[in-house]
Amino acid sequence: MKKLMIGNEAVARGLYEAGVRLVSSYPGTPSTEITEYAAKYDEIYAEWAPNEKVALEVALGGAIAGGRTFCAMKHVGLNVAADPLFITAYTGINGGMVIGVADDPGMHSSQNEQDSRHYAIAAKLPMLEPADSEECCSFTKIAYELSEQFDTPFVLRSSTRVAHSQSIVELSDRNDVPLRDYVKDASKYVMMPANAKGRHVVVEKRLLDLAEFAETTELNKIEINGSSLGIITAGSSYIYSKECFGDSASYFKLGMVNPIPLKALRDFAEKHDRVIVIEELDPVLETQIKAAGIKNAKGGDVEGKNLLPLLGEFSSELLREKILGEKNEYSELSDVNIPMRPPALCSGCPHRGVFYIFKKLKLNVFGDIGCYTLGAAHPLGGMDTTLCMGASISAIHGFNKIRGKESERKSVAVIGDSTFMHSGMTGLANITYNTGVSTVVIVDNSITGMTGHQQNPCTGLTLKNQPTYAISLEAVAEAAGIAKDHIRVVDPYDIAALETVLREELEAEVPSVVICRRPCALLKYVKSAPALKIDPEKCKGCRACMAIGCPSISMVDGKAVIDSALCTGCGVCTHLCRFGAIGGNDND
Amino acid sequence: MTKNIMIVGVGGQGSLLAARILGRAALDAGYDVKVSEVHGMSQRGGSVVTYVKFGEKIYSPVICKGEADVILSFEQLEAARWLPYLKKGGVIVTSEQKINPMPVITGAAEYPSDVIGKIKDKDVTVISANTLELAREAGSEKASNVALIGLASGVIGFDEDSLRVALTASVPEKFLEMNLRAFELGIKARA
Numbered sequence: 097m098k099k100l101m102i103g104n105e106a107v108a109r110g111l112y113e114a115g116v117r118l119v120s121s122y123p124g125t126p127s128t129e130i131t132e133y134a135a136k137y138d139e140i141y142a143e144w145a146p147n148e149k150v151a152l153e154v155a156l157g158g159a160i161a162g163g164r165t166f167c168a169m170k171h172v173g174l175n176v177a178a179d180p181l182f183i184t185a186y187t188g189i190n191g192g193m194v195i196g197v198a199d200d201p202g203m204h205s206s207q208n209e210q211d212s213r214h215y216a217i218a219a220k221l222p223m224l225e226p227a228d229s230e231e232c233c234s235f236t237k238i239a240y241e242l243s244e245q246f247d248t249p250f251v252l253r254s255s256t257r258v259a260h261s262q263s264i265v266e267l268s269d270r271n272d273v274p275l276r277d278y279v280k281d282a283s284k285y286v287m288m289p290a291n292a293k294g295r296h297v298v299v300e301k302r303l304l305d306l307a308e309f310a311e312t313t314e315l316n317k318i319e320i321n322g323s324s325l326g327i328i329t330a331g332s333s334y335i336y337s338k339e340c341f342g343d344s345a346s347y348f349k350l351g352m353v354n355p356i357p358l359k360a361l362r363d364f365a366e367k368h369d370r371v372i373v374i375e376e377l378d379p380v381l382e383t384q385i386k387a388a389g390i391k392n393a394k395g396g397d398v399e400g401k402n403l404l405p406l407l408g409e410f411s412s413e414l415l416r417e418k419i420l421g422e423k424n425e426y427s428e429l430s431d432v433n434i435p436m437r438p439p440a441l442c443s444g445c446p447h448r449g450v451f452y453i454f455k456k457l458k459l460n461v462f463g464d465i466g467c468y469t470l471g472a473a474h475p476l477g478g479m480d481t482t483l484c485m486g487a488s489i490s491a492i493h494g495f496n497k498i499r500g501k502e503s504e505r506k507s508v509a510v511i512g513d514s515t516f517m518h519s520g521m522t523g524l525a526n527i528t529y530n531t532g533v534s535t536v537v538i539v540d541n542s543i544t545g546m547t548g549h550q551q552n553p554c555t556g557l558t559l560k561n562q563p564t565y566a567i568s569l570e571a572v573a574e575a576a577g578i579a580k581d582h583i584r585v586v587d588p589y590d591i592a593a594l595e596t597v598l599r600e601e602l603e604a605e606v607p608s609v610v611i612c613r614r615p616c617a618l619l620k621y622v623k624s625a626p627a628l629k630i631d632p633e634k635c636k637g638c639r640a641c642m643a644i645g646c647p648s649i650s651m652v653d654g655k656a657v658i659d660s661a662l663c664t665g666c667g668v669c670t671h672l673c674r675f676g677a678i679g680g681n682d683n684d
Numbered sequence: 685m686t687k688n689i690m691i692v693g694v695g696g697q698g699s700l701l702a703a704r705i706l707g708r709a710a711l712d713a714g715y716d717v718k719v720s721e722v723h724g725m726s727q728r729g730g731s732v733v734t735y736v737k738f739g740e741k742i743y744s745p746v747i748c749k750g751e752a753d754v755i756l757s758f759e760q761l762e763a764a765r766w767l768p769y770l771k772k773g774g775v776i777v778t779s780e781q782k783i784n785p786m787p788v789i790t791g792a793a794e795y796p797s798d799v800i801g802k803i804k805d806k807d808v809t810v811i812s813a814n815t816l817e818l819a820r821e822a823g824s825e826k827a828s829n830v831a832l833i834g835l836a837s838g839v840i841g842f843d844e845d846s847l848r849v850a851l852t853a854s855v856p857e858k859f860l861e862m863n864l865r866a867f868e869l870g871i872k873a874r875a
């Protein structure tokens with residue numbers, strides 16, 4: 097049967113067909129849907145782990161136990177999971193193991209543009225890179241065979257375009273791979289120096305074997321079209337190249353991007369007058385190819401980043417322009433000023449009022465990663481830093497240690513529930529342990545919002561929607577050493593109460609945790625209140641209500657009006673109107 | 685032959701379903717198909733774009749400037765924003781709905797006037813209708829995306845029947861009737 101699937105669904109299908117038993121992941125665009133689709137198969141045990149390091153270790157434990165396992169993450173998630181990643185190369189596996197990582201060239205939904213291929217090289221792990229959904233499925237299955245053959249996890253790298261584009265996949269049945277025996281083997285799984293020395297030998301030997309395998313594997317495809325131009329490429333860059341050059345160039349499409357087949361690549365390069373390496377982000381292939389002294393048929397250098405950018409996502413248009421010097425023709429409304437449409441906090445978002453109060457109190461705000469990062473945008477515009485997950489709590493501590501009392505009184509860290517469980521808890525322990533006096537605001541919307549509503553350890557439901565223990569943020573704060581009367585819970589719709597609580601906790605000379613608790617307005621079970629209305633008689637057009645940047649409110653002919661289709665009746669705006677112009681539906 | 689269709693709008697307007705219906709129709713017709721989707725950050729009320737490409741063999745899922753045969757737009761300003769992606773001789777099918785972006789809401793920018801007229805001035809064929817109203821008539825504003833497909837049914841490369849089949853395969857049973865009504869109203873508005 098044929099089905100249209102996004103790359104991520106196709107990876108999940110590959111997991112199913114490969115007989116995978118366990119999936120443990122932490123969400124992150126563009127990798128999230130792999131795990132969501134995997135969870136739909138009854139045959140696969142699938143879970144959300146609190147972070148990527150945990151997820152990878154769970155997968156490794158499962159693989160050591162003899163089952164086929166998987167974990168997925170976005171590119172920056174691999175930073176979090178880097179510690180176990182490197183050790184997996186040493187221990188190897190028992191049941192097959194694949195680590196899915198999705199890069200985001202162009203930063204559609206990310207805080208940076210890093211290239212995961214560096215990790216495969218650094219950790220000495222083999223990496224495959226599919227270019228469409230069919231390959232997402234087939235490479236996943238092949239990765240399990242190879243993982244068991246070479247006794248190593250395989251990394252499956254994709255990028256936003258591959259992960260989130262639908263193309264046709266041919267479905268097969270599940271291969272119910274039997275569990276392998278588990279045999280206790282300290283020399284393989286207990287990584288202390290004496291054992292690890294032996295394992296390092298295995299790692300280096302395996303890498304040579306993999307390099308030899310790469311020379312002949314059908315994962316790499318060579319397509320010869322004349323001898324004038326040869327393109328060396330992989331993944332999404334391959335599809336852009338093919339679209340741009342069609343049959344006018346030869347292709348060496350790498351399906352396995354680490355290690356790369358230097359002998360075969362040399363052979364290919366020497367058959368073409370001009371050779372270009374086309375790869376998004378860093379010159380990972382190009383650097384290795386050049387270091388091996390590979391030249392084109394005329395003895396000239398292989399080209400790549402001399403023509404193409406290090407930044408952003410590629411397209412066939414970009415290749416056409418940079419390599420062929422041709423520009424696409426198009427028309428535009430050059431005489432019309434088209435306002436930008438950046439993403440914004442939704443109508444009824446419980447985070448909105450929190451940022452309004454931060455701004456009102458002129459606070460330094462140490463932000464974190466989540467929907468609430470959008471609080472950095474105009475008009476709420478109150479964020480001093482957004483670094484990486486969990487960094488709000490650790491960075492405010494460092495900032496306050498340097499700038500002292502004055503700063504303690506006017507600074508807050510703000511972090512979501514999922515992000516707090518991911519890596520905020522350790523920062524909080526650091527504050528109490530090291531006599532910090534910072535104020536931490538946890539915006540608890542009872543879901544992992546930014547990545548599209550995943551459950552987390554605080555929500556009381558598992559990935560498969562089974563009821564489970566819900567970790568209490570209050571209890572965690574208390575266990576970390578925050579005094580009970582400095583753990584405050586407020587409803588963020590009640591911005592007056594929030595302001596009072598924040599003032600008190602900022603004044604206090606002890607660390608505090610303020611939990612703003614209200615579920616995300618987009619959750620199915622959240623029933624919105626009737627839309628509010630603005631009385632045009634009472635509205636003076638002062639624009640005070642515009643300060644919260646609510647998508648439901650706009651100015652029409654000098655008066656504020658509320659879009660009844662969007663308004664969820666949260667009431668935050670009513671606190672801002674000095675003229676009592678905003679009221680319920682019965683307002684007249 | 686490759687047909688390039690872009691679906692543009694504001695995050696949350698239902699472009700995913702529209703893309704799935706077209707992708708399904710292309711698959712049923714035996715074409716190679718690629719459909720890009722948008723997930724994550726830009727879904728939060730930002731400008732979103734989805735590509736549907738079908739033909740004998742499709743490589744890149746992305747449509748670049750000057751390459752779209754049809755742009756389906758859920759919102760006027762978005763039609764203007766993505767106009768450079770239209771091929772010479774291409775068609776814009778747009779809803780007349782307007783959604784203020786944040787810079788307009790905060791007063792930092794103005795929503796341009798007569799956007800559709802200005803696009804037509806560029807010698808571009810524009811088919812437009814108040815699809816939100818059509819959807820309301822069909823039973824739910826949510827079906828505005830399907831009404832737009834009805835409106836575009838003459839120019840997207842599938843006959844009405846194939847689109848009906850694809851629609852039926854793409855929406856949950858309990859919303860099917862309402863969506864079919866929206867689709868028919870879209871077709872009627874075409875004239």
Ligand SMILES: Cc1ncc(C[n+]2csc(CCOP(=O)(O)OP(=O)(O)O)c2C)c(N)n1
Binds near residue numbers: 124173467468514515
């Ligand atoms: C290391 C890492 N993993 C995953 C992500 C993707 N990501 C961005 S925000 C977020 C979680 C946000 O959830 P929460 O903290 O509950 O805030 P909300 O979006 O619900 O407001 C995730 C998983 C990331 N940016 N970095």
